[in-house]
Amino acid sequence: MENYSDIETIDYLIGRYLSGGCSASESEQLITWINTSDENRRYFTQYKFIWLKSGVENVKFSGNKWERLLIRIEQNENKSSQRDKDKIRRIFRLSGYAALILLLLGMVSLYFYFSKSQNTGKQLTENVINVPYGSKLLLTLPDNSKVWINSGSRLVYDNKFGIDNRNIRILGEAYFDVAKNPDLPFVVHAGEIDIRALGTAFNVKAYPEDHKVEATLVHGSIEVKKQGERKQILLKPREKVTIINSELKQFSIEDEKLEPLKKIETKGVKETVKKLKEEVTIDKKINIEKETAWKDGKLIFESEPLESLSKAIMRKYDVTIEFSNIKLKNYKFSGTFRDMPLEQLLDAMKFSAPIDYEIKEKRILIMDKLK
């Protein structure tokens, strides 16, 4: 403790330094003192240890954080094993009826699995197309219909598709351009909602974390109805039907490879949502370009709250977004983004909205712009 005759003085300086009360020059003075001898170094470090230890949250064990760590470890492990498994799956009968075009980076897994129908015991092969976050896919179905599948979506159809039926189950978002076939109706199942089409083009958005199903008709006509109900809604071009609080169950597939799609947290909200009443609204004169912009890699927002806007970004770029201030979630933003790197997009937003951001790998923190 040389140079300081009074131990109280250095303790006081340390106390002030640790609690943020020192000016830059005082801090520098302290660092110089620390570096004067090993003894000083040890002395200060003990103080720092005490300071940090007393700042540890009193909660004995934070289960939440532990769970998050487990998820992270799992995701990392999946990433490395995914590559091997995908190779094997690709060798499956891709040939013949499904032509794939990979639009963006990222891996899309297409695979087949067998599920035994409990009643008949008959085997049914289903094709599962999984499009992860950060990817997008254009697929030609066996009946020559085209489907653009958005990030974080899953599409399932069986091996009788195009022969006995044209049924598709979807979780997430897709744009369908349906080939004409008056004998076989084309039916998209989104949770409990059925969308029936003949020859037409429409967009379906049914992400489980949104708790709603949206169908927008581009041309032709579609019927929208709830399973088991007779009442149906007939949509005209440029109309959009939104069914809020519609239940969207994850498909019951026992393949844990499908897990990553649940990444956007739905926990906690689910229970209350179940009890909420379904609300059906129809919007006319919809801006079709905006609704289907995603398939061309564009994001269009018209006074969209940052919260829902961030979901679109999370899916497109495979990142997670958090807000430092809850109020920011409601800030309404308008703008059009063509395919561009994430940072460029965030910089553009930062320019016109009162926000700032920080990126750490795949996590983004949106915060108030500093004055």
Add this chain to the structure above:
Amino acid sequence: MGISNKEIVDGLKAGKTEMLRDLFGQFNGLLVAYAKDTVKNPLLAEDFVQDAFCTLWESRQKLNPELPVQSYLYRVVHSRCVDFLRKQQAQANYSQFSQIRFNELTSTHQYFDHLIISQITAKEANDKFLDSIRELPEQTREIFQLSRNSELTNPEIAEKFGISVKSVEYHITKALQFLRKAMEDFF
């Protein structure tokens, strides 16, 4: 702690997540506090620490049973913090304080590593620490805990208690002095 480092390493190698969970319970808080104090960003701090646990788990087969696992964790967090400060200095938002924190971090690193390894993180030390906090004079304890747990700044605390900033700093220093003395046997 009855369990040796070799047992922990063997457990991790055998894929026992309980072992990782115990380590997480014991060191997550302290490591987050360390990173938070350095980068002044709670989100980033937690990320660094989660990263460290992930890396530990992923490289478990390569662990050296001679090196205490907590030291491994600490070193990962430390190097993330140092990288962060270095980057910050290279950027436009260079601040004198980040330079100071950087200097402080590098000069205390070795001894901090030693503390993390020592029995100061063991259960007895922990109990002693919590008991000692309870022994602090009431006002000193209140002010100290407010500073450490509610993340209020010294002027904010001063206003709350209707005292001067100087007195707040005095109470904080008193508390630190008392606690350091109480823990002397463990250092």
